[in-house]
Amino acid sequence: MVDYYNDEEELDSVDDDDDRSFRGRDSEEDTEDASETDLAKHDEDDYVEIKEQMYQDKLASLKRQLTQLQEGTLQEYQKRMKKLDQQYKERVRNADLFLQLETEQVERNYIKEKKAAVKEFDDKKVELKENLIAELEEKKKMIENEKLTMELTGDSMEVKPIMTRKLRRRPNDPVPIPDKRRKPAPDILY
Template sequence: MSDCGYTSETDDASETEYFEDLQRSKNGHDEETAERSKFLDSIYQEKLADLQDQLRQLDEGVHPVYVERLKKCEQEAQDRLLANESYLSYEREKIEREYTLDKQAARQEFEKRKKQLKESLIADLLEERKRIEAERANMKLCPDSPEPVAKTTRKLRRRQNDPTPAQRKRAVSNQLNYQLDEKEINEDLKALKLKSK
């Protein structure tokens, strides 16, 4: 057996060494696992402490991300308020412009109709004046008109068969009685012309 180079002692020694190595590696592995477990536990504790600190900052309202987002929200709210105020101001000005334009249009329409009415009344009065003047001219030209002419009359004695004056029928005249004379009509026309200017 010595020729092969293997002896029972060497076999025993190598097995023992193998088991010792195995035991050492197992112990080393256990130590590594324990160290790794401690390391992971410390990381967990750090993260937990960090999260608890962030939660405390949120409760106090001083967390940096919270503060930044809050500022962003406040800025957006300010921008929206400004935009809403600008839009409200624009709409108010637009409504006031429309109101002013409508008011001006109504005023212009009123003035136009007022002027038309004055012109129509003046034209009617001028037409009436011409008609009256034409009637007067006709009356002067036609002495047969039923208009009584002031003449001196003589009273005659009454005849026996004549009816009394109360029994006579009154003659119906087609004569118009005007309340204004020509001078007053002219003055009214002049006054209307002055007002229309």
């Protein structure tokens, strides 16, 4: 049982009781004590009723909120969903912007690298062409120099037959058969 009275109130009532007893009102005192007990009992019942009513109200409120939540009509749920939706849209927008920027950067790098590759190819091509021309010019000069030296010496122009050494035959070797070749037929032009 909960005591709703302060200690001071109890002391006051005790003082009042003492005053009454001195005055000779004992019967009135008994009635007050009985009414105080009834009052305390009545207050306790009211307190339990109020507490029960608060519990029922809170339970009904929570059930109502649960129903609204399941239906999707709860105001707090809608606010949070709206906030989540905004965050989602913002993140998607940021991701799209990031993708667009990355794509542009990759395209710029691709174009830059392609230009560099084309320039390097052209440079190498020109360099190779110049090297080949220089080599050919050098060979041309060498051939011209050889031609001049041949003309000056003259002997080198004569073709000398290559001498082959004839080895003596061994006793067991067969005699070589001379090749018989046919003369090529003359070409007839009509």
